[in-house]
Amino acid sequence: MVGLEWDAARLPRLRRVGVVGTGLIGTSIGLALSARGVEVLLRDVDEAQVALAEKMGAGRPWAGERVDHAVVATPLPSVAVQVRALARSGLADTISDAGSVKVRPLVEGVQLGCDLTTWCPAHPIAGRERHGAVSARADLFAERVWAVCPVPHTGSAAVHATVALAFACGATPVRTTPQRHDAAMASVSHVPQIVASALAGALVGLPERDVPFVGQGFRDTTRLADSDAELWSGIIEGNRGPIAERVRSLGAQLTALADVLDTGSGDEVTAAVSRLMRGGQAGRALLPRKPGAPAQSWGWVGVVLDDRPGQLAALVGFISQWQINIEDVGPFEHSLDAPAGIVELAVDPTAADELVDRLTLNGWTAYRRS
Template sequence: MVGSGWDDAQLPRLRRVGVVGTGLIGASIGLALSAQGVEVLLRDADEAQVAIAAKMGAGQPWAAGERVEHAVVATPLPTIPAEVRALARAGLADTVSDAGSVKVRPLVEGVQLGCDLSTWCPAHPIAGRERHGAVSARADLFAERVWAVCPVPHTGAAALHATVALALACGATPVRTTPQRHDEAMATVSHVPQLVASALAGVLVGLAPGEVPLAGQGFRDTTRLADSDAELWAGIVEGNRGPIARRVRDLGSRLTALADVLDAAGADDVTTAVTRLMRDGHAGRALLPRKAGATARSWGWVGVVLDDRPGQLAAIVGLISRWDVNIEDVGPFEHSLDAPAGIVELAVDPAVADSLVDRLTATGWTAYRRS
């Protein structure tokens, strides 16, 4: 994905926005916009969801014939093209975007339905929860999250700019990409992880009841996504079947190769295979950007032991700043309640990480370079 700066002068100030679909995403968009003083109109095939969203403060029911400047379609994936066409034919919105987690399939179907692509900017707020429905909506769901903006050549400037303005008003970071690149990336970072989590959690069914409590926090963390809505995800996977199939086969081949080594190879080969797999995982994790929309790159992580007393974190940050070393990110503070000290890890330019450890050690701090 490629990020892009946005000229604020080109972006409209949204005053009235329509939200079609008041599930988790739609209701959360309504809450975020309402908190910014935007008038939000809500519509859903399930009137009970509209009532819940309205009661929570996400907006008001969308009466027949009311027009909005921009509408966002946050309905299940298979219904998005028809909803976009309905809005255009009724003349209810100047421009439209959507919140679907697949982009190519709805666009193809939209063309087949005769949707006006000039007023539709495909988009995808990359945020969510395992729980669904308006009752699970949160105004801060999109805060500091990426909002993929995926215009096609026919997308008009007004639709693009309104979609970017919508993302910013919800507290997200808009990142521009193409529908094709979006779907390939989401297969890797979202769709396959969901399937893997569900498959892994499913193996618990084969355990004896007394064995299930042996599952520790690692298993719970790894399978957290397995609580997601099955019907919703069935539509997503069907809509992006090609890229997902390629990623599943690739992942399967990696695991099958490991299984072959475990079945027949010697101890040294097993150690080599597992070490390679783990190191590939370390390299991949290191590429994940800590800031929304940031370009992925590897940082040098420096750990520092801090005494459990006021001012320690401020002191270390101030000292490093005086050395003209930029701290790109701060990791979680590791601290046991029974320990007199804790550890904070700081991300810096890899070229200065080793020298920073040396300088900190020379000034009395206990520091190390994380491998």
Template sequence: MVETGWDADALPTLRRVGVVGTGLIGTSVGLALSARGVEVLLRDADDAQVTLAEKMGAGRRWEAGERVEHAVVATPLPTIPREVRALTRAGIADTVSDAGSVKVRPLVEGVQLGCDLSVWCPAHPIAGRERHGAVSARADLFAERVWAVCPVAHTGDAAVRATVALALACGATPVRTTPRRHDEAMATVSHVPQLVASALAGTLGDLSGSDVPLAGQGFRDTTRLADSDAELWAGIIEGNRAPIARRMRELGTALSALADVLDAGGADEVTAAVTRVMRDGHAGRARLPRKVGTATRSWGWVGVVLDDRPGQLAAIVGLISAWDVNIEDVGAFEHSLDHPAGIVELAVDPTVADDVVDRLNATGWTAYRRS
């Protein structure tokens, strides 16, 4: 089950929140909440990080015995269960959530440690940067990002509502799912991509220094994740290794099969295999939601050539809207300073996309249906 709708009237107003762990995520939570007038108390094993987070405006130091309505544990994955246990046993937080990017493993370990599951709502703000630490934190890190809310059967309603309220206060879109579904999905969309990016970037070691400058923007984009913190990610990968291993084997099998065709196949076989891989990629990309937190849906993409003069984009949007066609998203906008025209791609309901193209062409615009 994935749930994105929440009854705002049933959510609490958070006035004092504790943050355990003042790295990138924890400090960003503090900055986002402080900007909304929430009192934030900060704690970290590294006292220097707390001092830095304080100076950045993320909150103030959490003194012993101070109570909070809700606490967020944003520490490295292996430490989450014991931090949750410490908070609940001390009785200084009414409810607790965490920010770990793996959910099943910390829950199992939490049960073994005797954590009170009724006040702990497992969660995961799906946002981050390649840089880490308080110095990299941003108040808008979670803006328009998904915040996975992953309660279990024993999670109390108060913990769920507080976690949802926290996500909304940070500008995120809370999405409810289960811990297992979360981990399976993250293996595909986060953990395997991290490993692939790192492995691909590592192949640069095989190139001579004179060849490395030939790497273009595509290689840089594909390997951007390789700048991530190795120690942090080692803990994440270890915590979700079974789903990651399955996905890695599936990907490896597909790549090996393609390599076999490239080695021994004829020209037609190679063309067919590469085309199939590329088209599968197009289909996969098309499944990605264009709007955060919304259900996946395929749109019809309409490309329109725009003259390089003011008002063209406003004119085309106004015209299509006048036909009672909703523009769901604006995609690529291609424009070169060397050319007198550009191209904009607009997402509409696929059942009307062809009609929109015909009507645009009939009214003097140059339009096409993107495949």
């Protein structure tokens, strides 16, 4: 994915937006826009969801008024149908959607005769395990990426309106193609959901007396298993090709490890596990810390801070004198009854060792995280 710098002067001001679908995403869009003073009109086949979203402050029922832009936030199988209905109604000049799969709805849209010039496929990359309007939040998209996936037929007005929508919801719009989006989401979203569900499902076969041994690591790893099964069935079916490829690749990696565990020597097992762990650490290091930023491996420096006011400010002050840019600050690891804690700072990898040396010379306890 490649981020673009959008010319704010070319973006339209959205005064009235229509939202089709009042589940988690649609209602959260309504809440975010309403907080910015945008008039939001809501539509859903489930009138109870519309009523709930309205009571939450996400907007009011859509009674046929014309809007500046409409966004379709319905389950994947109905996206193309809703886009066509909106375009033919003439209620919105431009339309976007919020689906987590992009190629399938586009193919269906072409088959249905949708006007591709007015539709900009998009995907706000945010969510929760809980679903429905009751789980919506106005800040769901804050500092999150909003994938903008136009095709050659997409008109500039539709692209600009979609970007304006993302900004209005507090997100960072990032442009990519539908194909690249789906391939990426298979790796970073869809397969992780499958793995979490499979791993949590294995707990069902565990003897009841062993369940209390479940630790926080298992809970963290399986958090996604609480996601809505019907919703995810549609998503996975809609992106089956890229997902199948990733699942086979992951399965081959795990099978190879199982073979080594079965028949390998102690040294071979150690080497295989080390390769797996190092690969995971390398992958984690590539995770962007800022929304829309390209993947980059930072050097992480840990610093021990005394539990007293002003320590973090003093640390940042020291580093600023050395012209070393702090790219990100990790969570402050600190036990309530401990006299000190650890903060980790992300810097250019070439500057990490220098930073450790300078901090040590100035009386700080610092180390480079491996």
